[in-house]
């Protein structure tokens with residue numbers, strides 16, 4: 001029996017992870033949960049899984065939750081410190097890191113510092129602090145196992161391979177809902193149209209990132225840190241069927257690939273059971289029902305954020321932090337209907353133009369750049385839109 005904690009338990013990854021754990025109750029027990037504002041769902045999760053420690057974002061919500069719990073031995077904490085406490089809870093063996101955005105960084109780092117297995121969905125942590133997280137994982141002995149389907153695919157392909165034999169890694173992208181929409185029509189797509197992803201059901205931020213392809217840009221940087229690859233070893237192909245999650249080209253001309261239906265439970269389960277594989281009734285891939293698999297190059301006129309992400313990947317220093325910060329603000333403004341869809345890329349572009357590039361070696365420096373760029377991006381939006 002392994003003890004699991006889920007950070008971001010009320011989100012898309014979090015609820016998938018808990019459904020999976022419920023079907024594998026003889027193998028996994030939930031000891032900690034951390035969520036943001038959705039206390040009603042969290043309360044139901046607590047009643048069902050009986051964790052020992054839970055965290056919510058606000059102090060008032062924590063107070064309310066504590067008063068509603070029938071079991072007064074469950075410890076309720078709050079805020080980022082609360083999520084960190086849940087992440088480093090001494091009974092944890094596996095921590096699923098699935099809070100969205102840079103808010104997930106401190107709790108993820110807390111789990112890594114405590115030396116556990118971290119099943120990592122929160123890609124933004126690696127984007128903004130990949131060197132710090134890898135350094136800390138090395139020091140504590142923590143294992144970082146990817147949950148992102150593309151990175152899980154690469155991880156599975158590389159299980160028995162030597163990293164020095166890799167020529168290139170290719171991440172696939174569905175292309176989002178507008179892959180074939182005439183460019184002129186993409187400009188003013190509504191929030192509802194952007195959130196209608198053709199293949200994956202995910203949280204709002206990552207769904208918008210999938211429509212702009214920023215998600216794939218962030219994933220290039222994530223892959224760089226997970227697998228220690230050089231920028232020119234990382235490529236993207238559009239693959240609308242979302243069946244092949246990634247491909248690894250080896251030095252001898254062979255290309256390895258990982259295929260499955262687009263179901264996040266598959267990579268979540270692998271991160272929990274690795275190196276074992278378990279039959280929990282997840283759907284088999286029947287390729288005869290797919291018929292054809294297509295692959296296309298990325299058109300950077302349609303997806304200008306891929307170019308910016310590649311610049312951040314190559315330049316490093318503070319640019320990945322700035323890219324992520326500008327993106328978080330621009331996506332938030334789009335979801336709040338303060339800017340249009342095409343303005344997301346414009347705003348990020350403008351924000352990065354005025355960014356003062358510098359070294360970031362500590363968590364404090366990461367958060368300082370994040371705060372500065374977020375302020376700057378809000379100012380750009382307020383002045384221009």
Ligand SMILES: NC(=O)c1ccc[n+]([C@@H]2O[C@H](COP(=O)([O-])OP(=O)(O)OC[C@H]3O[C@@H](n4cnc5c(N)ncnc54)[C@H](OP(=O)(O)O)[C@@H]3O)[C@@H](O)[C@H]2O)c1
Pocket residue numbers: 007008009010011012013014034035036037038039056057079083097098099100101103121122123124147148149200201202203204205206264
């Ligand atoms: N969804 C996918 O299929 C998928 C695939 C690959 C990677 N990912 C990555 O996984 C992460 C989560 O994605 P998601 O789609 O699950 O997002 P989501 O549905 O929006 O869920 C986010 C979770 O984080 C919690 N949260 C947000 N801010 C918080 C804070 N400050 N403190 C504590 N908890 C906070 C939310 O709580 P409340 O809802 O209670 O406020 C929710 O539980 C993202 O980094 C995403 O890029 C997702």
